[in-house]
Amino acid sequence: MAGEPDFEKMSPEEIAEYQRQNCIFCKIIKGDIPSRKAYEDDKMIAIMDINPASKGHLLVMTKEHYPVLPLIPLEVSAHMFRITRDLNSALKKAMITNKSTIFIANGAVAGQQSPHFLYHIIPRESGDELDNFNIPAKESKEEELQANLPILKGKLGLMMRQFTAMKDQGKGAGKQGQQPQGSSQSVASAQPIADHFDQKELARVIEANPAMKEMIIKNPAEFKKELEKNPELKRLFGGLDIDKLSIALGSIK
Amino acid sequence: MDCATCEKIKDKKALIVYEDDNLIAIMPSKPAATGHIKILPKQHATKLEDLTPEMAENIFFLANFASSTVFDAFRPHGTNIILNESDSHLSIDVIPRKENDGMNFLWKPKSMAPPVLDEIFAKIKDKTFTVGKKDEMKAAPPKEVEVKPEEIKSEKTADGEEKTNYLIKHLQRIP
Numbered sequence: 001m002a003g004e005p006d007f008e009k010m011s012p013e014e015i016a017e018y019q020r021q022n023c024i025f026c027k028i029i030k031g032d033i034p035s036r037k038a039y040e041d042d043k044m045i046a047i048m049d050i051n052p053a054s055k056g057h058l059l060v061m062t063k064e065h066y067p068v069l070p071l072i073p074l075e076v077s078a079h080m081f082r083i084t085r086d087l088n089s090a091l092k093k094a095m096i097t098n099k100s101t102i103f104i105a106n107g108a109v110a111g112q113q114s115p116h117f118l119y120h121i122i123p124r125e126s127g128d129e130l131d132n133f134n135i136p137a138k139e140s141k142e143e144e145l146q147a148n149l150p151i152l153k154g155k156l157g158l159m160m161r162q163f164t165a166m167k168d169q170g171k172g173a174g175k176q177g178q179q180p181q182g183s184s185q186s187v188a189s190a191q192p193i194a195d196h197f198d199q200k201e202l203a204r205v206i207e208a209n210p211a212m213k214e215m216i217i218k219n220p221a222e223f224k225k226e227l228e229k230n231p232e233l234k235r236l237f238g239g240l241d242i243d244k245l246s247i248a249l250g251s252i253k
Numbered sequence: 254m255d256c257a258t259c260e261k262i263k264d265k266k267a268l269i270v271y272e273d274d275n276l277i278a279i280m281p282s283k284p285a286a287t288g289h290i291k292i293l294p295k296q297h298a299t300k301l302e303d304l305t306p307e308m309a310e311n312i313f314f315l316a317n318f319a320s321s322t323v324f325d326a327f328r329p330h331g332t333n334i335i336l337n338e339s340d341s342h343l344s345i346d347v348i349p350r351k352e353n354d355g356m357n358f359l360w361k362p363k364s365m366a367p368p369v370l371d372e373i374f375a376k377i378k379d380k381t382f383t384v385g386k387k388d389e390m391k392a393a394p395p396k397e398v399e400v401k402p403e404e405i406k407s408e409k410t411a412d413g414e415e416k417t418n419y420l421i422k423h424l425q426r427i428p
Binding site: 036041050054058070082084085088090099101105107111112124132133145151 | 268269270271273278280281282283284285286287288290300301302304306307309310313314315316317318319320321322323324325326329330331332333334335336337338339346348350351352354356357358359360361362363364365370371373374376377378379380381383384385
């Protein structure tokens with residue numbers, strides 16, 4: 001496209017700023033483009049889709065530009081989810097129906113059409129020809145499901161523990177919540193994910209593997225190579241600085 | 254209770270990925286794709302508003318984290334998070350997506366003339382204007398709660414008659 005800047009020469013911040021300035025939803029939020037606002041507060045907005053799936057189709061989004069859901073700060077998404085509950089209820093009353101579909105797409109393949117993260121509340125009624133929302137069910141082998149269970153269980157459990165801890169912390173100190181580690185990946189760029197365990201758990205893993213511990217202390221460069229070869233291990237050590245870890249471990253006798 | 258889902262949750266007849274007091278995440282026996290996670294409230298509910306505001310918040314967070322988990326574990330190209338309200342047990346499906354996976358959740362957009370949209374908009378505004386207002390009321394708690402015991406004692410008059418508001422006395426009894 002003509003006038004498109006050279007993204008390769010731009011910093012991530014500059015790219016984000018460019019996207020914001022060219023984002024149709026940011027313009028709608030600013031009021032530069034007119035819209036029908038069903039709900040608005042200081043953090044979020046819900047507007048009517050002008051090419052709706054059904055009567056009353058709303059687009060819910062944060063006022064701040066975030067490309068994906070995991071990048072939205074905790075307290076903002078918490079507020080948005082609570083408002084969604086009440087907004088959905090009010091919308092159904094307005095459209096005289098008792099059903100709706102809430103649809104979220106992460107990534108273009110899933111149907112995300114806008115670089116400004118948003119989701120859809122779509123009022124439903126019988127015979128509305130929106131059967132596409134029905135969830136497909138495929139025959140699957142029990143063993144295959146069983147095999148995937150531990151991976152999902154460990155990771156999701158960890159994220160929920162971090163989330164609960166952060167929420168409790170936020171309540172005490174009025175601190176601004178951040179998303180737990182590991183939820184910060186961008187769909188578009190698929191950056192490496194810093195979802196290392198908390199330090200206690202990591203310390204336990206290191207203590208249980210003396211050979212690994214020795215390698216980290218004596219040969220951090222070699223250990224970094226090992227990490228590259230082993231994605232599981234790399235995930236465990238996520239964003240950690242191995243050189244610093246090597247010095248730290250070496251100093252504990 | 255005639256809900257088959259409630260029975261399954263009670264008997265734990267599922268591959269449970271996560272569970273807490275109120276919510277449960279499972280791997281459906283007939284998934285849409287590898288890594289499909291289904292999230293349900295343990296208590297029977299069919300509509301989003303049947304959940305408390307806090308549970309509604311948490312169920313979406315759980316779905317969001319399930320999506321991140323699936324991204325990590327299976328490296329899909331995207332995920333869908335879908336809540337279809339019906340008359341049966343409420344659930345949110347988190348579905349990993351890949352190029353050419355044969356799934357399509359997208360709808361055919363309807364074109365509606367501006368006057369039609371305006372008419373619908375008027376109906377919506379008529380119901381949504383109170384949304385978020387209840388939160389403001391909660392944000393300003395009643396003042397009685399902040400009254401300290403010393404302040405209550407000092408309200409005794411010279412002749413020893415206790416003038417303490419019975420409501421405040423009642424509050425003191427609450428541990």
